[in-house]
Amino acid sequence: MRVEVTATGDDTTLAGIQRLVADAQNSTSRAQRIADRAAGWLFWFALGAAALTALVWTLVGDPDTAVIRTITVLVIACPHARGLAIPLVVSIATERAARGGVLVKDRLALESMRTIDAVLFDKTGTLTKGEPTVTGISTADSDSAETVLALAAATEADSEHPLAKAIVRAAREKDLTIPSAAGFTSSPAVGVTATVENHEVRVGGPALLEELGLNEIEDADAWRAEGAIILHVVRDGRAIGGLKLADEVRPESRDAVDALHALGIEVVMITGDAEAVAHAVGEDLCIDRVFARVRPEDKSAKIAELQAEGKRVAMVGDGVNDAPALARADVGIAIGAGTDVAIASAGVILASDDPRSVLSVIELSRASYRKMKQNLWWAAGYNLISVPLAAGVLAPIGFVLPVSVGAILMSLSTVVVALNAQLLRSLDLTPANSARTILGR
Numbered sequence: 001m002r003v004e005v006t007a008t009g010d011d012t013t014l015a016g017i018q019r020l021v022a023d024a025q026n027s028t029s030r031a032q033r034i035a036d037r038a039a040g041w042l043f044w045f046a047l048g049a050a051a052l053t054a055l056v057w058t059l060v061g062d063p064d065t066a067v068i069r070t071i072t073v074l075v076i077a078c079p080h081a082r083g084l085a086i087p088l089v090v091s092i093a094t095e096r097a098a099r100g101g102v103l104v105k106d107r108l109a110l111e112s113m114r115t116i117d118a119v120l121f122d123k124t125g126t127l128t129k130g131e132p133t134v135t136g137i138s139t140a141d142s143d144s145a146e147t148v149l150a151l152a153a154a155t156e157a158d159s160e161h162p163l164a165k166a167i168v169r170a171a172r173e174k175d176l177t178i179p180s181a182a183g184f185t186s187s188p189a190v191g192v193t194a195t196v197e198n199h200e201v202r203v204g205g206p207a208l209l210e211e212l213g214l215n216e217i218e219d220a221d222a223w224r225a226e227g228a229i230i231l232h233v234v235r236d237g238r239a240i241g242g243l244k245l246a247d248e249v250r251p252e253s254r255d256a257v258d259a260l261h262a263l264g265i266e267v268v269m270i271t272g273d274a275e276a277v278a279h280a281v282g283e284d285l286c287i288d289r290v291f292a293r294v295r296p297e298d299k300s301a302k303i304a305e306l307q308a309e310g311k312r313v314a315m316v317g318d319g320v321n322d323a324p325a326l327a328r329a330d331v332g333i334a335i336g337a338g339t340d341v342a343i344a345s346a347g348v349i350l351a352s353d354d355p356r357s358v359l360s361v362i363e364l365s366r367a368s369y370r371k372m373k374q375n376l377w378w379a380a381g382y383n384l385i386s387v388p389l390a391a392g393v394l395a396p397i398g399f400v401l402p403v404s405v406g407a408i409l410m411s412l413s414t415v416v417v418a419l420n421a422q423l424l425r426s427l428d429l430t431p432a433n434s435a436r437t438i439l440g441r
Helices: 013-026 030-060 063-076 080-099 107-115 123-127 145-156 162-173 206-212 220-225 251-262 275-285 296-308 320-328 340-345 357-391 403-426 431-439
Strands: 102-104 118-122 133-139 181-187 191-196 199-204 229-235 238-246 266-270 289-291 313-317 331-335 348-350
Touching (some): 030 063, 063 357, 080 102, 118 123, 145 191, 145 229, 145 238, 162 229, 162 238, 199 206, 220 238, 220 275, 251 431, 266 296, 275 289, 313 320
Parallel strands (some): 118 266
Antiparallel strands (some): 102 348, 181 191
16 A cells, blocks of 8 residues: 655645634634724723713712712623624634635635625636536548547647646547647647647637637537537648537536526626637526636736726636636635635635535625624613613612622623624525525525
8 A cells, every 4th residue: 555645734625724714713804893993992981981970979979879880880881792792703604604615714805795796707617617528529631530639639738727638538538649749838818839740739719710810610600609619729830620629517507696696796707718608608607797718817807897897896716817816806716626826816715616605605794794783783782771871870760770780781791792693603504505595495
């Protein structure tokens, strides 16, 4: 038996998840800063109320009552409830998110999800399975279909792109001999180039043909009408054939899009694929807007375009090419199976590749915000009512709040805040349940 250790200790996936959860719980959000300021104001409010109580009762001529009322005010105004109002919610929400497969790197990102009004999905590997297969081969010269596929596989052998892997896999499934290649180079959104058997072979989409001034293969229009991805194979500046690839749409994507529409959120898709292919997927999923033939370096510009329209945008992606866009978006969401760069650029990481997980993030963001508001209002209302009673404003009609009752009320307010925060644990953040809840199924 041979054992290969790929990570130890702090480098393991579990350790990374633990760090993400701990960092999120320790980070400070806008709501936390507001709560901290409110706790500071409460401190001065309590001191002021206590001083005023002591002064009034002393002037009335009852020093003993002045001491008792002052102590009661200080006991009642203890800022435990307000101090716990936000941290408890944040801690439980972060832990609940982790159990539901949502890792929060930045609490501001989770907090911002409730205000998002546009979600931009990268197509390949997010809305689709990211596992395309070669479903057709066309030849434009005297070369056979096997030769076209073998040359394409040799050229794509060093590429990590899902389409490249599909081509190499198809060649191996047909037991083809894949020639060796040298001088591999990649041009994003255009294609790849390599030297194969002393010939320059290039594989790419429409942008490649435009660059070389070549015409598409005869089957291109028919394939495109089916929503297929088309890659052309060019040898020594001459198109010798094309490959038809299909990337199956995830069945969960339809529920994700429908649920986002039910929430009033615009759904946008971005891809480097040709217009016809992108719009075929967009129409199938009823997506509001489609950005096609977008180079990786231009993805962040498209997000800026949406933001210029006044939209708050969440970007969902999984590739290294998505990293700038994830960083530019108001909320960057990385699919957990994505690249390290994409994960590092995102504020929220989805452990699964189910696009419905985005709904879980929105649901958690809105639920935790509601709990924060409820806790803050409870803590504020409790003090506004109980402090005057502790000071003795109803003493003229014979009602005086005992110190012991004040202590019980103070403790009760903390218990109420804690129990209210615990209600977040009832959230079922599984992607399927989040979609069903929103769609009412």
